[in-house]
Amino acid sequence: MSWEVKKMISLFGIALIILSVFTIIPAIIAVVMKDLLACVIALAIMSLLLSLYFYLLHAPDVAIAEAGVGACITTALFIIAIRATQRYEVEK
Amino acid sequence: MNDETNDGRMSIIVRTIATMMLPFILIFSFYVIMHGHLTPGGGFQGGAIAASAIVMMIAAYGHKMMEKRISEDGLSMVESVGAAIFAVVAFIGVIMAASFMYNFLVGTPLFGETPPFGSNPGILNSGGVLPILNIAVGMKVIGGLAAVVLIMALAGDKEGDKK
Numbered sequence: 275m276s277w278e279v280k281k282m283i284s285l286f287g288i289a290l291i292i293l294s295v296f297t298i299i300p301a302i303i304a305v306v307m308k309d310l311l312a313c314v315i316a317l318a319i320m321s322l323l324l325s326l327y328f329y330l331l332h333a334p335d336v337a338i339a340e341a342g343v344g345a346c347i348t349t350a351l352f353i354i355a356i357r358a359t360q361r362y363e364v365e366k
Numbered sequence: 367m368n369d370e371t372n373d374g375r376m377s378i379i380v381r382t383i384a385t386m387m388l389p390f391i392l393i394f395s396f397y398v399i400m401h402g403h404l405t406p407g408g409g410f411q412g413g414a415i416a417a418s419a420i421v422m423m424i425a426a427y428g429h430k431m432m433e434k435r436i437s438e439d440g441l442s443m444v445e446s447v448g449a450a451i452f453a454v455v456a457f458i459g460v461i462m463a464a465s466f467m468y469n470f471l472v473g474t475p476l477f478g479e480t481p482p483f484g485s486n487p488g489i490l491n492s493g494g495v496l497p498i499l500n501i502a503v504g505m506k507v508i509g510g511l512a513a514v515v516l517i518m519a520l521a522g523d524k525e526g527d528k529k
Binding site: 335342347351354355357358 | 422
């Protein structure tokens with residue numbers, strides 16, 4: 275294996291690890307926070323980074339579908355649902 | 367976000383930018399649908415992009431004004447026409463040839479060219495019934511996803527009126 279191929283593989287692995295971390299952080303934010311609107315925005319960011327992850331894993335079909343459905347239409351549906359109910363999560 | 371005063375519209379900056387971006391998003395979605403048999407993407411992906419354009423217009427202009435432009439019945443009709451085109455094209459294969467979804471358009475001027483042997487970028491006018499099925503799936507996805515968001519916005523509005 276030549277030096278260039280090794281460097282590419284290591285750079286690809288490092289990019290995947292960094293992208294994994296940046297994908298998990300908005301997911302944790304969406305679970306933890308009480309403001310549901312912020313949770314929806316965090317989910318949209320997670321979906322966008324997940325589509326970038328799919329693209330790096332050589333699945334551009336899934337990436338396009340994830341970016342279209344996950345980042346746009348799901349966000350709009352959640353925001354409409356929040357507007358019809360209430361914005362903050364209540365403790366019982 | 368008070369619906370009583372401004373009818374759910376956003377500011378004029380958002381509305382202008384949404385109106386400017388709409389044709390580009392629609393052209394990109396039609397490109398993804400029409401190149402479904404050559405490049406990544408296809409009916410569902412292009413339809414999702416076009417539905418996201420409609421969702422952007424609903425967010426910018428408010429669902430009441432968009433409900434006058436594109437009614438639920440219109441979106442439902444687009445969805446049903448897509449499903450009907452898919453079924454008809456699939457059953458023409460049974461009638462004209464041996465099997466369900468037979469590729470009966472090979473050799474005809476409509477999507478019937480054969481790409482050359484070897485590695486090539488592909489010919490757009492090829493694929494037989496596949497581009498037609500992609501268009502049908504795209505129509506179905508545009509109608510379905512846009513109708514879901516529009517109907518949910520209208521239902522939330524009615525819930526607000528009840529309070």
